[in-house]
Amino acid sequence: GIQVEQSPPDLILQEGANSTLRCNFSDSVNNLQWFHQNPWGQLINLFYIPSGTKQNGRLSATTVATERYSLLYISSSQTTDSGVYFCAVEPVNAGNMLTFGGGTRLMVKP
Amino acid sequence: GAVVSQHPSWVICKSGTSVKIECRSLDFQATTMFWYRQFPKQSLMLMATSNEGSKATYEQGVEKDKFLINHASLTLSTLTVTSAHPEDSSFYICSAPAGGTYEQYFGPGTRLTVT
Numbered sequence: 001g002i003q004v005e006q007s008p009p010d011l012i013l014q015e016g017a018n019s020t021l022r023c024n025f026s027d028s029v030n031n032l033q034w035f036h037q038n039p040w041g042q043l044i045n046l047f048y049i050p051s052g053t054k055q056n057g058r059l060s061a062t063t064v065a066t067e068r069y070s071l072l073y074i075s076s077s078q079t080t081d082s083g084v085y086f087c088a089v090e091p092v093n094a095g096n097m098l099t100f101g102g103g104t105r106l107m108v109k110p
Numbered sequence: 111g112a113v114v115s116q117h118p119s120w121v122i123c124k125s126g127t128s129v130k131i132e133c134r135s136l137d138f139q140a141t142t143m144f145w146y147r148q149f150p151k152q153s154l155m156l157m158a159t160s161n162e163g164s165k166a167t168y169e170q171g172v173e174k175d176k177f178l179i180n181h182a183s184l185t186l187s188t189l190t191v192t193s194a195h196p197e198d199s200s201f202y203i204c205s206a207p208a209g210g211t212y213e214q215y216f217g218p219g220t221r222l223t224v225t
Contacts, residue, residue: 033214041148041201043216045111086153088214096142096207098214100153 023087031090116217133204
């Protein structure tokens with residue numbers, strides 16, 4: 001099956017710093033989503049981005065489908081950004097099933 | 111965005127008993143829903159695909175007789191953990207695709223503890 005690798009696995013930032021999270025995948029995909037899992041376990045949709053670039057406030061994401069990677073940018077980080085960030089992909093012909101990467105655990109210190 | 115709910119949020123049960131978890135799409139219809147399991151500090155692993163009006167499809171290694179899935183309507187799927195054991199303790203999360211792009215939306219999860 002498809003492999004999804006996220007880096008770095010852990011990241012500690014000082015409040016106000018910027019960061020880039022990476023997601024590499026091993027095969028063609030129909031869909032790619034980024035999620036933030038909050039401390040209570042809820043997965044919050046950040047981006048639906050099978051290709052191209054999107055921005056939402058301090059967050060932006062870019063997917064280069066031909067090179068099989070996606071990047072999530074966090075600017076001016078805040079303590080509320082702490083949590084786990086997951087990339088998930090839907091392989092071609094997978095019937096909407098998502099395969100998750102291992103996640104990046106982010107801690108933003110005040 | 112679309113809203114998915116789960117009930118209960120958390121449950122504690124004794125070994126050998128069965129537990130039912132509900133997943134509902136509140137503002138859209140879902141012919142397909144997905145069930146995931148997440149162990150502490152790990153990623154989400156797909157357990158099964160729930161199909162409205164037909165049998166669920168289970169991922170390799172998931173016991174279909176232990177994890178019973180019923181998708182009785184276009185807004186409700188249930189996961190029943192039968193004869194639960196401590197190793198079944200985990201965080202169970204459901205999702206459903208919505209809209210023209212089939213973007214996935216996730217429920218808040220159910221934390222199961224088997225004593």
